[in-house]
Amino acid sequence: MQKVGFTIKNCIVWDKVNMGIGWQYRFQHEFIIFAVKGKQRVRRVPFRNVTDIWRLPRILGNKTVHPTEKPVALMEKIILNSSEEGETVVDFFMGSGPVVEASRKLN
Template sequence: MLEINKIYNQNCLEGIKKIEDETIDLIVTDPPYCIGTTSNGKQGTWNDNNLVEPFFEILFSELKRVLKDGAAMYINTDWRTYPFLYPILKKYFEIPNLIVWDYEWIKCGGQYRFSHEFIIYAIKGKRKRTFSASERDVWRIKPINYTLPTKLHNAQKPVALVEKMLLNSSVEGDVVLDTFIGSGTTAEACIRNNRNYIGFEIDEHYYKIAQDRINNL
């Protein structure tokens, strides 16, 4: 088992092999959006996804291996990437619902302004509900203001969003895995809520930002 409460600067497919079977209590992760398109999110073809499909086949297989039976997983995504991820993920996990993250405000967009993203809620095997029966599948949480100079990552998620996942689907002392930890939001949420974490970030720039962030907590 890898050392907990640590972020590793490496490819998650390499690092996850060092995690023992069924030792993770919760997975919270945020893989890149706009798969199969260029950086502006408007070009490319659906067939381009064939280039990255083997990556996610291996990743989801490994996530199933390390996740405890009956445990949950949250994957951030958007409307462009969800149709690609869903059929691959369905091979390995049950998918009870798709959560809509409502920004409570609007971002850019030429044909209707963007005001939401998706969160795939998946489980390994069978899981009893651990949150209120009145919990809705629309979460209203304000995002990071990406125009501010204080932002740490272009895809940075608010701590409050990750905290909701932690509080709904884990208990204190649990081990949470994030294979695309970016600027370290999941690590901060875990520290603030007495959870343990393991994170992978392949980009050295963001790895250093995440390290500084958790060291300053």
């Protein structure tokens, strides 16, 4: 990311509430790298009130259609925090498409 001009601002920990794969000390979190490029602009959600730990249940294995499926609510949070209505959201690794679903919902 840095090589192509992004500035890494933070690393968010997604606490998935329910345990995931693994054996001893099974994984219950994933990291979300927050990076910016270009001009800073007005954000819809005031970042001062948001911390780097996001607690939001993962989708249970027997309810997923993709092995690494992310919840739509998680994508909604990311999109709301970093874009305005009418802007373009890009997801290069679509999988089951939660970003598409969240983007459509939020315009």
